[in-house]
Amino acid sequence: MKDVAPEIIRLLLFPFSLRRRVKQWFYKDREAINTWNKCSMEFLAKFFPMGKTNAIRGRISNFQQIASEFIPEAWDRLQEYILACPHHGMEDWSILQNFYNRLTSTSRAHIDATAGGAFFSLTVSGV
Numbered sequence: 001m002k003d004v005a006p007e008i009i010r011l012l013l014f015p016f017s018l019r020r021r022v023k024q025w026f027y028k029d030r031e032a033i034n035t036w037n038k039c040s041m042e043f044l045a046k047f048f049p050m051g052k053t054n055a056i057r058g059r060i061s062n063f064q065q066i067a068s069e070f071i072p073e074a075w076d077r078l079q080e081y082i083l084a085c086p087h088h089g090m091e092d093w094s095i096l097q098n099f100y101n102r103l104t105s106t107s108r109a110h111i112d113a114t115a116g117g118a119f120f121s122l123t124v125s126g127v
Contacts, residue, residue, distance in 0.1 A: 007036035014039060022047065044087060056085035060095065065103045071110065074103065 011033075018026055025046060026033065033039045044053075059081045065074040078099055082088065100108060100119055111119045 011036045011039055048085070048087065053085060053087070056081060057088050057090070060085070060088055060090060061098060063099060063102055065107060067104065071103070071107050074107070075099070 014036075015023065015026055022043075026039075026043075029042070033042055060078065063074075063078050063081070065071075069077075078095075082095070097120075100111065103111070108119070115121070
């Protein structure tokens with residue numbers, strides 16, 4: 001929509017993504033939630049308290065490949081953690097570096113071979 005701020009569009013579309021208890025919460029305090037910034041802050045405070053956020057961040061930062069797990073399975077598991085906490089605040093390069101470092105040595109060798117030598121010689125945008 002031309003000449004409409006993206007924040008306004010987000011705020012107008014947000015209720016369509018909600019269900020049950022969250023939708024009730026949103027409409028109960030609708031007058032107080034009149035900007036996208038307020039909406040996102042209140043939503044995170046209500047449904048992602050700091051303890052929950054920290055627990056999921058811990059899963060992301062302490063990720064470890066399971067011995068019998070293939071690389072794509074490990075990556076999918078890490079992505080589940082990331083999707084569970086989209087406001088994790090971690091940089092992509094840090095997540096990738098941690099993922100690589102916590103793979104088994106065999107998996108790291110496979111990734112290095114696929115990268116043409118050294119995985120860390122690639123940039124995040126080149127991955």
